Amino acid sequence: MRFSLLLRRGFEFGEREVAHWFPGHMARGLKQMKAKLKSIDCIVEVHDARIPFSGRNPIFEESLGIKPHLLILNKMDLADLTQEKRILTKLKQQGIGNVIFTDCARDKNIKQVVPAITKLIGSSQRFQRAENAETCIMVIGVPNVGKSSLINALRRLHLRKGKASRVGGEPGITRAVLTRIQVSESPLLYLFDTPGVLSPRIESVETGMKLALCGTILDHLVGEDIMANYLLYTLNQQQQYR
Numbered sequence: 001m002r003f004s005l006l007l008r009r010g011f012e013f014g015e016r017e018v019a020h021w022f023p024g025h026m027a028r029g030l031k032q033m034k035a036k037l038k039s040i041d042c043i044v045e046v047h048d049a050r051i052p053f054s055g056r057n058p059i060f061e062e063s064l065g066i067k068p069h070l071l072i073l074n075k076m077d078l079a080d081l082t083q084e085k086r087i088l089t090k091l092k093q094q095g096i097g098n099v100i101f102t103d104c105a106r107d108k109n110i111k112q113v114v115p116a117i118t119k120l121i122g123s124s125q126r127f128q129r130a131e132n133a134e135t136c137i138m139v140i141g142v143p144n145v146g147k148s149s150l151i152n153a154l155r156r157l158h159l160r161k162g163k164a165s166r167v168g169g170e171p172g173i174t175r176a177v178l179t180r181i182q183v184s185e186s187p188l189l190y191l192f193d194t195p196g197v198l199s200p201r202i203e204s205v206e207t208g209m210k211l212a213l214c215g216t217i218l219d220h221l222v223g224e225d226i227m228a229n230y231l232l233y234t235l236n237q238q239q240q241y242r
């Protein structure tokens, strides 16, 4: 019998409840972000390039969506970029036209970020603030996608300075109230790092599983066994048997 015929056709998630995967401190984080919004010129949303269509927080769009918006798909070094064109086309259809892929360990694509922000703000009528030379950005995203790493990479590139924002392998490293961090001298650019905020209504258990596998939800909240099982199922579906 062919090996592929033995593989599962679907994945049984059982009676899982995703609501409790949203820790309470995230609601507080979102409230603080909304309060800061008046002084922000542009929102930079960081997401994991491995799941470009899953798990972005719709609440960001509802509550923060009025400002110019740049989507950074980070961890491109871990993603399958043969699909890059298709990803960009699909995001454009969803109204997301400003997208940059990055790997925080390399400067190549990080270099595109500040010019893209400057261009976005420059072309946004509402935010032409001639009297104010400094620009303020808010970096948002679900936990552990690399928001702090991006800020540190921008500082390394533009200011030749070290880490200003704590980085960690577990979700939920950045919990502090928003701190203002300089990332560029010319143009004068400041960023607010924010705590990662998951959607309180993750659209499905499958989306939750993808978020967990990319490290945005703590493993034990979801269950290590089912995560491993779903990963195996997905790899088999994609015929990645190695």
Ligand SMILES: Nc1nc2c(ncn2[C@@H]2O[C@H](COP(=O)(O)OP(=O)(O)OP(=O)(O)O)[C@@H](O)[C@H]2O)c(=O)[nH]1
Residues within 6 Å of the ligand: 074, 075, 076, 077, 078, 102, 103, 104, 105, 141, 142, 143, 144, 145, 146, 147, 148, 149, 150, 166, 167, 168, 169, 170, 171, 172, 173, 174, 175, 194, 195, 196, 197
């Ligand atoms: N492979 C790879 N790993 C990355 C990249 N950027 C960040 N990481 C790693 O991803 C993990 C999370 O990075 P952080 O910068 O702390 O993420 P964050 O979004 O600020 O996390 P929270 O504070 O939990 O919201 C760390 O282990 C980083 O080293 C990248 O471009 N590629």
